[in-house]
Amino acid sequence: MDLGLKGKVAVVTGASRGIGERIARSLAAEGCRLVICARGEEALRGVAGAIERDGGEVLALPLDITAPDAPGRLVHATLERYGRLDVFVGNAGGNRRKPFVETTDDDWEAILDLNLKAHIRTSRAVVAPMKAAGGGAILFVASIFGREAGGANLSIYNTTKSALISVAKIMAVELAPYNIRVNTVAPGSIRFPGGSWDRRCKEDPEGMARFVAQNIPMGRFGTAEEVADVVTFLVSERASWVSGACVNVDGVQSHSLI
Structure with a gap:
């Protein structure tokens, strides 16, 4: 199937490893011209090198997407290099895991900036060039814990991911007249080298085997490539009638009915 992405210009944040890296590489494989960003310059250059070798x-573009001037710098660099911008994938994110009563204002502000506000600011910046291009696609990487309760110690993470799904829905309504689609994906437990699940599996393989047996009906962790495949489809021309959606990529791990 031709996804209609050849020659499109795509921006991916948080692209130095894991899900963001695989999204970037999947989009490149479909013919997108890319701008990738992350805070870790060395790892980011490594991803870029792999894409170029392919x-x-x-x-x-090494940058901290939470910096107030980062969205403007990112869009300026994209337009200067390619002259257009068609796809924005907001993947950057993180967590400060602790009991709610122990969370601080700094904890909340830091994760709100990273998981929500950075996506909002960057989306505002990409809308104008997308309008100029005749349309585009915006996609946020959320979580199944934005669709349902994620359990103890996840108050900040749960809140920000829920908000990300919510704002995407309203953006989809407002941007529909400009042929700009907005969607989210909600990954479940995804294992990739260097990620938190990978670390836990190495530290406690028996415990993680029990976790999988109890929580993931398909019997294994998901992969970053599996998330990237869904993202690539959703930002492509083949998903032209899909907007305002949140798609689970979770091996039936989640329990929400909607």
């Missing part, structure tokens, strides 16, 4: 075209 024949892709990519600009690596």
Whole structure:
């Protein structure tokens, strides 16, 4: 199936490893020209090098997406390099895991900035060039814990991911007249090298085997590639009638009915 992405310009944040890296590489494989960003310059350059070795075209831009001037810098660099912007994937995110009563204002502000406000600011910046291009696609990487309760010690993470799904829905309504689609994906427990699930599996393989047996009906952790495949479809021309949706990528781990 031709996804209609060849020659499109895509921006991916948090692209130095894991899900963000695989999204970038999947989009490049479909013919997108890329701008990737993350705070870790060395790892980001490594991803860019891998994309280029596979024949892709990519600009690596080390930056902290939570900085107030980051969205403007990102869009300016994209337009200067390619002259257009068609796809924005907001993948950057993180967590400060602790009991609610122990969370601080700094904890909340830091994760709100990273998981929500950075996506909002960058989305505002990409809308104008997308309108100029005749349309586009915005996609946020949320979590199944934005659709349902994530359990103890996840008050900040749960709140920010729920908000991300919510704002995407309203953005989809408002941007529909401009042919700009907005969606989210909600990954479940995804294992990739260097990630938190990978670390836990190495530290406690028996405990993680029990976790999988109790929580993931498909019997294994998901992969970053599996998330990337869904993202690539959703930002493509083949998903032209999909907007305002949140798609679970979780091996039936989640329990929400909607």
